[in-house]
Amino acid sequence: MSNITLTRQVFDINNLNLWYGDHHALKDINFPINKKEVTAIIGPSGCGKSTFIKTLNLMINMVPNVKMTGEINFNGQNILSDKLDLVELRKNVGMVFQKGNPFPQSIYDNVAYGPRIHGMKRKVHLDEVVTKSLMDVALWDEVKDRLHTPALGLSGGQQQRLCIARALATKPDVLLMDEPTSALDPISTLKIEELILELKEKYTIVIVTHNMQQASRVSDKTAFFLMGELIELDSTSTIFSNPADERTEGYITGRFG
Amino acid sequence: MEKLAPAKDRLVKSKQNWVDGELRGKILVLLCAVIMITATISITIFLGTKGLQSFIKNGVSLIEFITSTKWNPTNQANPEYGVLPFIFGSFAVTFLAAIIAAPLGIGGAIFMTEIAPSWGRKILQPVIELLVGIPSVVYGFIGLTVLVPFIREHVGGLGFSLLSGMIVLSIMILPTITTIATDAISSLPKSLREGSYALGATRWQTIRKVLIPAALPSLLTAIVLGMARAFGEALAVQMVIGNVRNLPTSILDASATLTTIITLNMGHTTYGSVENNTLWSMGLILLVMSFAFILLIRYLSSRRKL
Numbered sequence: 001m002s003n004i005t006l007t008r009q010v011f012d013i014n015n016l017n018l019w020y021g022d023h024h025a026l027k028d029i030n031f032p033i034n035k036k037e038v039t040a041i042i043g044p045s046g047c048g049k050s051t052f053i054k055t056l057n058l059m060i061n062m063v064p065n066v067k068m069t070g071e072i073n074f075n076g077q078n079i080l081s082d083k084l085d086l087v088e089l090r091k092n093v094g095m096v097f098q099k100g101n102p103f104p105q106s107i108y109d110n111v112a113y114g115p116r117i118h119g120m121k122r123k124v125h126l127d128e129v130v131t132k133s134l135m136d137v138a139l140w141d142e143v144k145d146r147l148h149t150p151a152l153g154l155s156g157g158q159q160q161r162l163c164i165a166r167a168l169a170t171k172p173d174v175l176l177m178d179e180p181t182s183a184l185d186p187i188s189t190l191k192i193e194e195l196i197l198e199l200k201e202k203y204t205i206v207i208v209t210h211n212m213q214q215a216s217r218v219s220d221k222t223a224f225f226l227m228g229e230l231i232e233l234d235s236t237s238t239i240f241s242n243p244a245d246e247r248t249e250g251y252i253t254g255r256f257g
Numbered sequence: 258m259e260k261l262a263p264a265k266d267r268l269v270k271s272k273q274n275w276v277d278g279e280l281r282g283k284i285l286v287l288l289c290a291v292i293m294i295t296a297t298i299s300i301t302i303f304l305g306t307k308g309l310q311s312f313i314k315n316g317v318s319l320i321e322f323i324t325s326t327k328w329n330p331t332n333q334a335n336p337e338y339g340v341l342p343f344i345f346g347s348f349a350v351t352f353l354a355a356i357i358a359a360p361l362g363i364g365g366a367i368f369m370t371e372i373a374p375s376w377g378r379k380i381l382q383p384v385i386e387l388l389v390g391i392p393s394v395v396y397g398f399i400g401l402t403v404l405v406p407f408i409r410e411h412v413g414g415l416g417f418s419l420l421s422g423m424i425v426l427s428i429m430i431l432p433t434i435t436t437i438a439t440d441a442i443s444s445l446p447k448s449l450r451e452g453s454y455a456l457g458a459t460r461w462q463t464i465r466k467v468l469i470p471a472a473l474p475s476l477l478t479a480i481v482l483g484m485a486r487a488f489g490e491a492l493a494v495q496m497v498i499g500n501v502r503n504l505p506t507s508i509l510d511a512s513a514t515l516t517t518i519i520t521l522n523m524g525h526t527t528y529g530s531v532e533n534n535t536l537w538s539m540g541l542i543l544l545v546m547s548f549a550f551i552l553l554i555r556y557l558s559s560r561r562k563l
Contacts, residue, residue: 059455090457097455101448104471114456117466163452170456 008034010174010204011056016070018051020063025051027228029070033174038196038205040219040236042212044251047225049208053176056206057093058086075173091118094167095176099183100159102151102166107134107143110151110162114170133165137195157188161195168203175199177207181214193218212252216240224248301544308541311338311534322538328502328518330532338535340515342504344542347514349419349505350494351487354426359480361427362434369435370443371464381435388432397496400425405497414509417499422512425493430483437482441475442468474560481557485550489543491516515539 011033018026026048033039041049054060055072058079072079079089091114102110111130112120120126130147134140139161143154151162160180167175177196181189196205196218209215215222215236222239224231224247232239232248243249311317317338325339365385369378400421409416445468453463469476491514499511500521519536526533 057455059451062451062454087457087459090455095455097448097451099448101446101452103449103452103467113453113458113466117456117458117462166452166456 010035010075012071012073014071014073016055016072017068018048018055018060019067021065025228026055029230031223031230031233033204033206034221035173035204036200036202037220038200038207038218039221039223040215041206041208041223041225042210042215042251043225045210048228049225050178052225053178053206053208056174056176057090057095058084059095087118091170092172093174093176094170094172096160096164096167096178096180098179100156100161100163102154102159102162104150104152106148107151107154107162108147111165111169114166118170129169133169134162136168136199137161137165138191139165155188157184157191160184160188160192164192164195164199168199172203174204174206177205179208179210182210189214212240224251226251304537304541304544307534307537308544309538311531311538315531315534317531317535317538322535323542326504330535336531338531340518340535340539340542342502343513343515343518343539345504346419346498346512347488347516347543347546349512350422350426350498350514351484353419353423353508354430354487355480355484357423357427358431358434358483362431362479362483363438363476365431365435366438366442367464367468369439371460371468385432385435388428393429393490393493394496396425396429397493400493400497408509412509414507415499415511417497417511418509419498419505419512420508421497422494422514423508425497426487426490429490429493430487433486434479434483437479438472438476441472441479445471474557478554478557481550481554485547485554488546488550489516491520495520515543 009032011031013029013031013033016026016029016031017024029052031052041053043049051060055068056074060066060068068080070080074089074093077084103113105113108130111133112126115126115129120129131140134143139158142158143162151159154162160183164175164180181192184192193214196207199205200220207215207219219236221233222236223233224239224243224245226247232243232245234244238244239248240252243252312319312322322338322340323344324341325337326341327337327339328342329335329337365381369381404421404424405416407416408414408418408421412420414420449467449471450463453467458466494514495517498513498517500513500517501511502513503510505512519539522532523536526536
């Protein structure tokens with residue numbers, strides 16, 4: 001039984017602590033993340049949820065004065081060890097940010113960026129990856145006639161889907177989404193949520209969200225963070241109907257946060 | 258307690274306040290703007306009329322003026338007014354200086370913003386400000402005392418040459434290019450860097466494939482501004498370039514530029530004489546070129562994507 005659980009895990013985080021200078025931002029986090037599930041992370045502002053998701057692809061290293069202890073095992077390899085190949089990790093753990101951040105280049109070049117920097121040169125192969133990635137995010141029909149026009153000419157929702165396509169183009173196992181719809185209108189948000197439900201057939205998704213309805217709509221597991229601690233991690237239905245911790249219940253019912 | 262006027266009266270615009278504050282301030286800044294505009298327009302008109310006199314009044318042929326390589330205005334019997342060598346000299350030192358200063362300046366800017374933002378900036382920033390502060394006559398003096406003999410002994414020729422002019426100019430325009438390029442790169446949104454790093458790009462890949470293309474219009478603006486400065490610089494170039502009237506055939510040949518010929522000859526020609534008027538015509542060419550540089554900068558800025 002426990003063996004099966006182990007192989008289903010993509011990430012296994014043990015006793016993760018993180019400091020920004022003197023500020024203890026993540027405290028003893030133990031967090032398994034299962035394959036092909038959507039895990040939502042909720043919690044009030046400043047609770048460490050964005051910090052946590054940024055540790056999974058080590059984007060957190062861009063912040064000065066960060067110190068981490070503990071283990072983050074990705075497919076059995078501790079990514080906090082010195083031997084880690086950062087390029088390989090980020091190729092396998094894609095990330096989508098709060099606001100769509102396409103490069104000021106063409107739609108095609110945006111999606112082809114990842115494969116190109118990882119050494120793909122043949123145009124046939126690139127064409128194939130670009131087409132497939134754009135189809136995966138349901139953007140292909142909207143942009144197939146203007147692949148070589150500037151990506152910044154797309155609407156906000158389209159830009160965000162383009163960024164998802166760009167992340168998918170490196171063929172990752174995991175897709176991290178840091179409040180991916182916080183800057184979008186309701187219709188674009190709905191499209192992204194539908195997309196998340198489709199993508200989970202192929203990818204493991206971790207999504208940080210402020211929107212609790214969103215968490216309940218798209219995720220299988222929900223984790224509640226508060227003041228740098230992981231308060232509760234359970235199936236989404238349990239968290240929203242019958243949470244074990246009263247702080248979780250307080251947050252979900254809107255008594256604080 | 259002071260009695261407040263009824264709401265209805267307070268809503269009516271007070272004429273006194275308007276005259277006291279708003280109007281006075283408005284007139285003051287309008288005056289500043291008018292003075293600046295008048296100065297620019299007057300200089301342009303003056304230079305235009307003076308510069309065209311050699312063609313209209315003295316009958317110098319415009320075609321000969323800009324295509325002939327023979328400059329001999331003091332020959333009484335058969336004066337010749339060809340300034341092509343000087344136009345060529347101006348463009349040559351400008352482009353050559355840009356070829357050296359552009360990579361150095363942009364490289365320095367990338368170093369300061371991306372590679373070593375903390376200590377790199379702390380050292381390079383004051384160095385650049387110091388370079389701006391050195392007067393051009395000092396650049397020329399150093400060029401004359403150090404660079405010219407060095408080139409004469411180790412490279413060849415007289416030492417007074419296009420090469421000397423280009424080296425002196427490239428150091429002079431380096432701060433312009435570096436400063437503007439630094440601003441251009443550091444003003445790129447952080448999200449671009451994040452997007453690239455999150456896809457597994459290395460720092461160098463991010464710089465080369467995302468940041469430089471995104472900043473390209475601004476970087477070109479930086480280069481053009483540097484070139485505009487080089488094109489107009491007179492004193493330092495004059496001290497090292499040799500000031501001969503022949504078209505240079507190699508980079509080690511002495512040469513002259515529009516600006517150096519003007520500064521050399523404006524003192525000893527009589528106001529109103531043909532030679533003096535042709536100097537004004539050269540000034541007009543400089544003005545036209547600086548307009549062209551400004552147009553180019555405008556065009557590049559309008560292409561900025563972020």
